Amino acid sequence: MPKRYIPHTDGEIKEMLSSIGVKSIEELFKDLPAEKRVSQLNLNKGLSETDVLRKMKEWSERNSDLEDYSVFLGGGIYKHLIPQSIQHIVERGEFLTAYTPYQAEVSQGSLQMFYEFQTMICELTGMDVANSSMYDGGTAAAEAMLMSCNIKKKNHYLVAESIHPEYLKIIQTYAKGPEIEIETVKYNRETGMIDLEALKNKIKDNTAGFLMGYTNFFGIIEDVQKVREITKEILLTVSCNPVTLGVLKAPGDFDVDIVTGEAQPFGGSLYLGGMTLGIFATKKEFIRKMPGRVIGKTTDLDGNPGYVMVLQTREQHIRRDKATSNICSNHAHNALVAAIYLSLLGNTGLREVAIQGLKKAHFLAERIDRMDRYDLAFTGPFFNEFTIKSQNNPKYIRDEMIKEKIMGPLPLMELTANEEHEQLSLIAVTEANRMEEIAYFASRLEGLL
Amino acid sequence: MRRDNKLIFEKGAKGRIGYTFPDENIPNYRIEEMIPQEQIREIPPELPECNEVEVVRHFTNLSKLNHSIDNGFYPLGSCTMKYNPKINETVAMISGFVNLHPYQPESTFQGALELMYFLQQALAEISGMDEVTLQPAAGAHGELTGMSLIRAYHDDRGDIKRNTVIVPDSAHGTNPATAAMCGYKVKEVESNENGRVNLKVLKKMLNNDIAAIMLTNPNTLGLFEDDILEIQKLAHENGTLLYYDGANMNAIMGKIRPGDMGFDVLHYNLHKTFSTPHGMGGPGSGAVGVKSKLAPYLPVPHVKKDEERFYLDYDIPKSIGKIRGYYGNFNVLIRAAAYILTMGADGLRSASEIAVLNANYLRNKIIKRFKIPFGKQCMHEFVADGSLLKKYGLKTLDFAKALLDYGIHPPTVYFPLIVHEAMMIEPTETESKETLDHFVEIVDKILEQAQSDPDKLKEVPYTTPVRRLDELKANKDLNVRYQK
Numbered sequence: 001m002p003k004r005y006i007p008h009t010d011g012e013i014k015e016m017l018s019s020i021g022v023k024s025i026e027e028l029f030k031d032l033p034a035e036k037r038v039s040q041l042n043l044n045k046g047l048s049e050t051d052v053l054r055k056m057k058e059w060s061e062r063n064s065d066l067e068d069y070s071v072f073l074g075g076g077i078y079k080h081l082i083p084q085s086i087q088h089i090v091e092r093g094e095f096l097t098a099y100t101p102y103q104a105e106v107s108q109g110s111l112q113m114f115y116e117f118q119t120m121i122c123e124l125t126g127m128d129v130a131n132s133s134m135y136d137g138g139t140a141a142a143e144a145m146l147m148s149c150n151i152k153k154k155n156h157y158l159v160a161e162s163i164h165p166e167y168l169k170i171i172q173t174y175a176k177g178p179e180i181e182i183e184t185v186k187y188n189r190e191t192g193m194i195d196l197e198a199l200k201n202k203i204k205d206n207t208a209g210f211l212m213g214y215t216n217f218f219g220i221i222e223d224v225q226k227v228r229e230i231t232k233e234i235l236l237t238v239s240c241n242p243v244t245l246g247v248l249k250a251p252g253d254f255d256v257d258i259v260t261g262e263a264q265p266f267g268g269s270l271y272l273g274g275m276t277l278g279i280f281a282t283k284k285e286f287i288r289k290m291p292g293r294v295i296g297k298t299t300d301l302d303g304n305p306g307y308v309m310v311l312q313t314r315e316q317h318i319r320r321d322k323a324t325s326n327i328c329s330n331h332a333h334n335a336l337v338a339a340i341y342l343s344l345l346g347n348t349g350l351r352e353v354a355i356q357g358l359k360k361a362h363f364l365a366e367r368i369d370r371m372d373r374y375d376l377a378f379t380g381p382f383f384n385e386f387t388i389k390s391q392n393n394p395k396y397i398r399d400e401m402i403k404e405k406i407m408g409p410l411p412l413m414e415l416t417a418n419e420e421h422e423q424l425s426l427i428a429v430t431e432a433n434r435m436e437e438i439a440y441f442a443s444r445l446e447g448l449l
Numbered sequence: 450m451r452r453d454n455k456l457i458f459e460k461g462a463k464g465r466i467g468y469t470f471p472d473e474n475i476p477n478y479r480i481e482e483m484i485p486q487e488q489i490r491e492i493p494p495e496l497p498e499c500n501e502v503e504v505v506r507h508f509t510n511l512s513k514l515n516h517s518i519d520n521g522f523y524p525l526g527s528c529t530m531k532y533n534p535k536i537n538e539t540v541a542m543i544s545g546f547v548n549l550h551p552y553q554p555e556s557t558f559q560g561a562l563e564l565m566y567f568l569q570q571a572l573a574e575i576s577g578m579d580e581v582t583l584q585p586a587a588g589a590h591g592e593l594t595g596m597s598l599i600r601a602y603h604d605d606r607g608d609i610k611r612n613t614v615i616v617p618d619s620a621h622g623t624n625p626a627t628a629a630m631c632g633y634k635v636k637e638v639e640s641n642e643n644g645r646v647n648l649k650v651l652k653k654m655l656n657n658d659i660a661a662i663m664l665t666n667p668n669t670l671g672l673f674e675d676d677i678l679e680i681q682k683l684a685h686e687n688g689t690l691l692y693y694d695g696a697n698m699n700a701i702m703g704k705i706r707p708g709d710m711g712f713d714v715l716h717y718n719l720h721k722t723f724s725t726p727h728g729m730g731g732p733g734s735g736a737v738g739v740k741s742k743l744a745p746y747l748p749v750p751h752v753k754k755d756e757e758r759f760y761l762d763y764d765i766p767k768s769i770g771k772i773r774g775y776y777g778n779f780n781v782l783i784r785a786a787a788y789i790l791t792m793g794a795d796g797l798r799s800a801s802e803i804a805v806l807n808a809n810y811l812r813n814k815i816i817k818r819f820k821i822p823f824g825k826q827c828m829h830e831f832v833a834d835g836s837l838l839k840k841y842g843l844k845t846l847d848f849a850k851a852l853l854d855y856g857i858h859p860p861t862v863y864f865p866l867i868v869h870e871a872m873m874i875e876p877t878e879t880e881s882k883e884t885l886d887h888f889v890e891i892v893d894k895i896l897e898q899a900q901s902d903p904d905k906l907k908e909v910p911y912t913t914p915v916r917r918l919d920e921l922k923a924n925k926d927l928n929v930r931y932q933k
Contacts, residue, residue, distance in 0.1 A: 019814075032705045066550055320622050
């Protein structure tokens with residue numbers, strides 16, 4: 001047995017068995033049906049630390065480490081500059097090896113951090129209340145769909161076709177159980193923005209709400225104001241990349257009902273899309289219908305301030321089958337990463353990140369648009385991500401770029417499976433892309449045969 | 450030392466920043482040229498303005514207010530708070546894992562896919578299932594995936610009348626909540642006098658409406674459902690599927706497998722059984738295993754292998770679809786794979802054996818002090834009844850809070866619901882005999898105090914960063930965000 005994690009000596013095991021009054025450990029397993037017992041699992045033998053490291057290294061070396069690449073891939077997960085101090089703080093065992101703050105007296109570190117995180121999300125989104133995290137942007141959007149149908153007691157829900165294609169698929173999966181009908185609203189093929197006429201026509205008596213991207217999957221800044229004007233009778237959810245809110249008007253200023261989003265860009269590493277952070281914010285009046293953990297401020301016996309989990313009567317451990325969601329603990333440690341990131345950057349730093357992405361993306365887009373074989377696919381305003389149309393096959397472009405140690409652009413059809421998108425590619429730019437690599441990318445693109 | 454009560458928003462000064470951007474010659478476009486005027490933010494968000502030192506100190510000091518496994522004993526029942534090996538953190542930081550974009554071509558992350566494939570195979574072997582998906586983001590999310598699979602299975606067979614799921618009265622709250630999310634009605638089956646599912650009652654409940662039975666085995670009382678083979682026979686004869694909540698897998702690794710017991714679907718909690726850090730509540734991973742009859746419905750994509758390569762299979766025509774973005778919490782999966790490599794077959798079996806040994810050792814001591822209403826021995830955890838505290842005018846809650854003054858995290862309290870004043874204690878295999886003995890000493894001290902000075906116990910803890918908090922006030926005067 002790996003002694004380094006299991007402290008028991010043979011002598012202690014004997015002593016403990018005799019204290020229990022059994023002869024062997026096996027006796028403790030006597031309730032297990034004998035005919036179904038396994039004798040030996042068909043797994044590896046236990047490895048030493050150094051051999052585990054070697055095995056892991058071996059696997060990691062079969063990956064193309066994007067540390068060595070210029071990255072122009074986006075689609076919900078972005079490579080940003082990450083302050084070094086974050087990693088050192090979040091690795092502290094007191095954060096890493098604590099669990100859900102069931103005992104508030106010894107969890108004030110987690111609880112105060114969540115309260116600060118909730119505040120930051122409210123500030124960014126312009127909403128009244130936020131929860132302490134969700135799994136990712138896609139499941140947060142799906143929970144918003146369920147919440148909207150629950151509030152309105154209706155079972156028809158509209159989703160912009162221009163939303164992240166994976167989000168749409170997640171929403172469709174979540175809708176099956178409660179038998180909610182999901183219908184998409186097409187985008188205008190010229191602008192890349194929601195077709196407002198189509199939206200108007202699709203709202204029915206039993207429509208609970210509408211979900212849109214801001215920005216949308218093509219990188220376009222949707223006109224939330226106009227959408228809100230024609231969705232007054234239903235609940236409007238905006239799914240955002242919260243980095244953009246350093247410059248874009250807060251969704252709350254358009255009086256939207258729910259804001260969700262993917263906050264990986266707040267200090268999260270790429271991790272193959274496996275270090276996600278869903279955010280969820282809404283209006284005060286809906287707080288009791290909101291999924292997820294919420295932290296509130298209170299006082300202790302001595303009158304000192306402190307924090308506790310609140311509104312637990314919405315949750316599964318109390319309400320069981322009547323709960324607002326089955327979600328319990330979710331992505332707390334990633335919320336810590338985001339809270340530290342936003343504390344380090346502040347409004348000035350976040351604005352800088354947003355503006356750099358915006359400007360650099362526009363610089364690159366202009367260059368590309370001037371090239372003979374490429375055009376911008378849409379006329380709508382975009383933020384730090386945009387869609388191009390190329391004469392060459394997007395996969396060919398992508399593969400040629402990899403040879404230059406450039407990762408991206410993203411062939412759109414790989415994700416949407418929509419043949420209309422055959423010539424389209426998505427390009428993301430952030431502050432992590434230096435001007436010289438942007439220029440190099442543009443020149444390689446132009447030089448492609 | 451006095452606690453610093455200030456929020457990060459109350460620290461720093463206007464104009465401070467904790468990060469420096471590279472100095473670059475960026476084109477000087479005006480924002481108004483790029484974004485329509487009415488979409489430009491006028492009121493900036495109120496975020497902290499601090500330099501790096503202030504931020505590091507603030508969060509370091511916050512961390513010191515937490516109890517964690519690295520600080521001390523954490524016998525929180527059902528949560529398997531075992532030690533989280535540090536090498537798992539090292540391997541999760543390897544650049545060739547960290548710096549991978551989900552949309553780079555799969556030919557450029559073959560190593561990551563191989564790691565995931567290894568983990569799928571290992572988890573299938575440990576559970577006795579045929580296929581495993583690593584996508585679910587948490588235990589509850591695994592349940593949602595698993596129950597969606599069950600629904601897809603019945604629907605595909607045209608067996609659409611099944612609208613009800615049975616859960617025991619001792620089940621985790623997520624079980625009924627998940628069943629409801631999948632559109633099922635929930636019926637509870639009561640436990641018998643031995644703390645197991647009442648077979649007679651279950652038999653009567655089984656009819657053509659029942660889509661699935663959700664069980665955890667050992668159950669939340671820490672007892673093995675010894676009628677499991679009979680239950681699985683009854684269920685399957687009735688066309689009902691059997692769902693395994695893997696919260697308690699730490700009791701049975703290398704001893705018996707849910708798949709062999711007749712379960713059709715299970716979810717793991719990699720953050721429990723496979724030692725990935727709980728992180729204050731996530732990210733975890735709720736990997737789901739299925740028997741082959743349910744494999745056609747697995748979420749997309751599924752990691753597969755052919756002669757030459759590993760690949761992400763999206764071609765699963767009957768799939769339930771996508772349940773989250775991308776491919777799962779990869780940073781958690783790396784750690785779980787490292788743990789399995791470290792432990793190996795024998796190590797995993799030892800972990801379960803010692804977890805069960807520790808629980809029984811502690812149970813045998815605690816039963817001399819508190820009533821343990823069910824069973825003669827236990828698996829990896831047990832549930833004590835704190836009712837005896839009533840004679841001193843005290844509750845389980847007071848007892849739990851008293852432990853805090855001794856640097857011990859209390860057990861899970863008031864769950865499962867079928868035990869009065871419940872205290873659910875799970876020591877895990879990584880705790881030494883001294884730790885368990887020390888725990889018993891502290892229990893005795895608290896019980897002595899309950900007799901001699903019960904009033905003082907009503908106000909414990911005294912030494913924690915804050916004292917007992919007013920939850921009623923917190924819920925009445927909701928304050929869920931800071932405002933200047």
